[in-house]
Amino acid sequence: MTAATARNAAEIATINKSSKNVASNDSDAGLTLRQRETAQYVSDMILELRNLAKAVKLFKVMVPLEYAYYEAYSVANRVDVPNEEADRLRELAKLSEAANESIPDDY
Structure with a gap:
């Protein structure tokens, strides 16, 4: 090694x-199915907001949205x-x- x-x-x-x-x-x-689905929905919405901020070059807005997206996504897709x-x-x-x-x- x-x-x-x-x-x-x-x-x-x-x-x-x-x-x-x-x-x-x-x-x-121990999230319920509804909680996971809600976290997935939230992550999808945050991703759309992040993409909008990125498109108009609002990087100071984009970066925190990206962090929030990853947090919500990780809850929705916990392994x-x-x-x-x-x-x-x-x-x-x-x-x-x-x-x-x-x-x-x-x-």
């Missing part, structure tokens, strides 16, 4: 751990990582940490 691959695995594991903490504290973990995949990523993180420790400081 190369150092870059090990770093990527560690970053993925860190993101996964962070996402797991957010999911456990977030109320969108939970299977436990087996999370375990695999944790194992990759351990391997990458071990690989990073074996890299000389002057590398």
